[in-house]
Amino acid sequence: xxxxxxxDLAILNAAKRGMPHERICFTPHxxxxxxxxxxxxxxxxxxxxxxxxxxxxxxxxxxxxxxxxEKKSGTVNVSVGPPTFxxxxxxxxxxxxxxxxxxxxxxxxxxxxxxDAMLKGTSHSPDEVVGKMAAGAYPAWSYTVRQVAASAVMAxxxxxxxxxxxxxxxxxxxxxxxxxxxxxxAMIINGPIRDKLEFNYGIGALGPFAQANATIGRAWTLMSKxxxxxxxxxxxxxxxxxxxxxxxxxxxxxxxxxxxxxxxxVQRGFKKEENVVSLFRGLGVVPGQVARGSSANENVxxxxxxxxxxxxxxxxxxxxxxxxxxxxxRLKEQxxxxxxxxxxxxxxxxxxxxxxxxxxxxxxxxxxxxxLRGEEPWATWYKLPDxxxxxxxxxxxxxxxxVTGGQTNAYPQAGNLxxxxxxxxxxxx
Amino acid sequence: MNRRKLLSLLGLSPxxxxxxxxxxxxxxxxxxxxxxxxxxxITTVNxxxxxxxxxxxxMAPRLDTLDGKTVYLVDTGFHGSDVLxxxxxxxxxxxxxxxxxxxxxxxxxxxxxxxxLWKEIKDKGNAVIMAVGH
Numbered sequence: 119x120x121x122x123x124x125x126d127l128a129i130l131n132a133a134k135r136g137m138p139h140e141r142i143c144f145t146p147h148x149x150x151x152x153x154x155x156x157x158x159x160x161x162x163x164x165x166x167x168x169x170x171x172x173x174x175x176x177x178x179x180x181x182x183x184x185x186x187x188e189k190k191s192g193t194v195n196v197s198v199g200p201p202t203f204x205x206x207x208x209x210x211x212x213x214x215x216x217x218x219x220x221x222x223x224x225x226x227x228x229x230x231x232x233x234d235a236m237l238k239g240t241s242h243s244p245d246e247v248v249g250k251m252a253a254g255a256y257p258a259w260s261y262t263v264r265q266v267a268a269s270a271v272m273a274x275x276x277x278x279x280x281x282x283x284x285x286x287x288x289x290x291x292x293x294x295x296x297x298x299x300x301x302x303x304a305m306i307i308n309g310p311i312r313d314k315l316e317f318n319y320g321i322g323a324l325g326p327f328a329q330a331n332a333t334i335g336r337a338w339t340l341m342s343k344x345x346x347x348x349x350x351x352x353x354x355x356x357x358x359x360x361x362x363x364x365x366x367x368x369x370x371x372x373x374x375x376x377x378x379x380x381x382x383x384v385q386r387g388f389k390k391e392e393n394v395v396s397l398f399r400g401l402g403v404v405p406g407q408v409a410r411g412s413s414a415n416e417n418v419x420x421x422x423x424x425x426x427x428x429x430x431x432x433x434x435x436x437x438x439x440x441x442x443x444x445x446x447x448r449l450k451e452q453x454x455x456x457x458x459x460x461x462x463x464x465x466x467x468x469x470x471x472x473x474x475x476x477x478x479x480x481x482x483x484x485x486x487x488x489x490l491r492g493e494e495p496w497a498t499w500y501k502l503p504d505x506x507x508x509x510x511x512x513x514x515x516x517x518x519x520x521v522t523g524g525q526t527n528a529y530p531q532a533g534n535l536x537x538x539x540x541x542x543x544x545x546x547x
Numbered sequence: 548m549n550r551r552k553l554l555s556l557l558g559l560s561p562x563x564x565x566x567x568x569x570x571x572x573x574x575x576x577x578x579x580x581x582x583x584x585x586x587x588x589i590t591t592v593n594x595x596x597x598x599x600x601x602x603x604x605x606m607a608p609r610l611d612t613l614d615g616k617t618v619y620l621v622d623t624g625f626h627g628s629d630v631l632x633x634x635x636x637x638x639x640x641x642x643x644x645x646x647x648x649x650x651x652x653x654x655x656x657x658x659x660x661x662x663x664l665w666k667e668i669k670d671k672g673n674a675v676i677m678a679v680g681h
Contacts, residue, residue, distance in 0.1 A: 119631065119635075119676060119677070119678040119679070120678075120679055121679070121680065121681055123681070124679070124681070129550050129554075130554075133554055133601070134601060135601075135604075136601055136602050136603050136604035137603075137604055137606065138550075138554055138601075138603075139550075139606065140606070141606075145631065147681070148627065148680070148681055149626075149627030149628070149630065149631050149680035149681065150625070150626040150627040150680055150681055151626070151627070152627065152630065154630055154633070154634060157627070157630050157631050157634045158634045158637070158638075160631070160634070161631070161634040161635055161638050162638065173635070173638050173642070176635075176676060177613060177643075180609060180610055180613060180618070180674045180676075181609050181610050181611065181612060181613060182609060183609055184605075184606055184608065184609060188605070188606045189605045189606070190603050190605065191602075191603050191604070191605050192602075192603050193600045193601070193602055193603070194600060194601045194603060195600050195601075196598040196599075196600065196601060198593065198595035198596075198597075198598060199593055199595070200593060201592065201593050202590050202591065202592055202593060203582045203590065203591050203592075203593065204582055204583070204585075204588050204589065204590045204591075205582030205583055205585075205588050205589075206587070206588055206589070207589060209582055209583075210582060210589070210591055213582050214591075214594075219594050219595070227589070227591045228591050228592050228594060229589055229590065229591050229592075230590065230591075230592065233592055251596070255658045257598075257599050257601075258599070259596040259597055259598050259599070260596060260597045260599070261596035261597060265594070265595075265596050265597070268592050268593075268594035269594055272594060298681070340594070344594040344595050344596060345595075345596035346596065347595075347596070347598065479626070482624075482626065483624055483625060483626065483656065483657065484656045486624075487624055487652075487654065487655050487656050487659075488655070488656070490654070491654060491655065
C-alpha cells in the first residue's frame, strides 16, 4: 500500500527492481497527521488511482492468480536511446531540454569535438569506468570517463576542471536526491588547485563570481541527472518544495591563507599541498547575522550566534560553519585556538529537551528505529525523561568548519549539512 | 499516467514486449521528437550513463483464499503507516474475521533490510501487506 502522491515512484521503482507488475494499491495522501477515523474512511473507500474499493483490491492482489507477465523471469536491458543525435544547434538545445538532460538553462552542446577537448583534461582512458551513482534507493547507474565528460561540457566547464568533475563522479554521490525533503549539497575545494583554476574564495565566495565555482557546481547536478538518473520529478525526485541550491550546489573554495586554523582537507588526513574535494549533504544554508551582538560590537559572541542557529536545525544532519576569515580570527582571539575547541563548545552548549527531540520528524523515522536496536546515543535518549536536556546533535563529529570569504565584514553562514566524503582530485589528473 | 506509459518512460516497455533492441532504442530516446540528420547540422553525444539490466523476479504464487490464513501487516516506519495498518487490521476483524493479522514495525529506518522479519513471515505467515504512510 502506497499513498497516491507516490504512485509513479512506487511503480517505477518496483520495475527497476525486477517487478514491473508488482501489485500496488493506493490510499489518499497524506496519511500522516490524520485521525484513525479519517484513515478508516480511506481504508473503507476507493483506491484513488483505480476508483475500485481499496480493501477488495488488496484481497484480490493476494488471491487472484498470477498472469503470464507476472510470472516472467530473465534479464531486460534498459535503453537510454541512441549514442548520438544530429540536428541544428537550436533544435538540439530544445531536444536536450525536453528530454530532461539539462537543468533547464542553456547548455554547451556536447559535440564530439568538445568531448575530445574535455578528455584532454585527464590522463585516464575515456573508457575507464569511473563509478556508479544513484539518486536515492534505486539501482545505481554506471559511467565512464567519456560519459562524465558530456556533463562537464554541458555545464560549461573548461578541460582543466575535469579532474575535479571526475573526483566528484568517482564518489558516487548524486547532488539530487529523491527524498521529499528537498536536499541541498555542498562541496569544499582545498589545495593549490584553487588558485590554479581561479576559484573565488574572496569577496562573494559563495556567489556567481567565478567560472570554476559556477560550472563545477553545475556539472555535479547535470551528472546527477544524466549519469545517476536523478532529478525526474515523481520518479527519482520527490522534494516537495525543491531547492534552489540544486542549480549549482554550494561550492566552497576554502580561503586557506586567511584562516587561522588548518584547512579542511588537512583535518581529513590529506597533506596541505594535495588537491581535494569534500562533499556534504543536508537541507541548506542560512545566514548568520543573528542576535547576541553585531559585528560592530566588540563583545560579539559568534559561538552563541552559531549555537542559536544550530538549535533550529535538525540534528539528523550535521552543522557546517561557513566562516568569513574575520569571524574565524575573532573566534581564535576569544580562545578557540583550534577548531576542535569550538566544536566541543558547540556540541555541549547546543541542547534540547528530550520532549522536543522526540517531537521531531527525523527522530521518529530514522533514529527511533536505531534506538530500538540499541544504537547510541539514541537508545539512551529515548530512555530519558521528557524534561532531560540532551545535545542537539548526536556527536561532536556532526560539526564541521570551513573558512572562506573576502573579509568585508564578520558574518558567518551555517549549513545544516553532513560531511560525506573527501576525494583526491590529483588521482584524476 | 498509467503503468504501461510509466514503464515506457523507463525504457522498459518495448523490451518487455519483445520488440527488437533497435526499435526499443528509437522509441525510448525521449519525450521529444528525435532530432533529424541532414546538411548544416551538428552531431552531439547522448549524455546519459549506463543503467543496469533488470533481472525480472517472478511474483510469488497467490493464495486461493485468505480464509483461515495469517496476513502480516508490515509498517515501514513512515509517519502514519501504523495508523493505516491498524485500520486495515480492524477492517479484517470486521469483514473477514477468519483472517489472522499480525502487525509488525520493520526494524531499522525505512530503507534498511530486515531479514529476520522476512524469515518470520515466511515461517509463520501466508501473505504480507506492506504499507508506507507519509
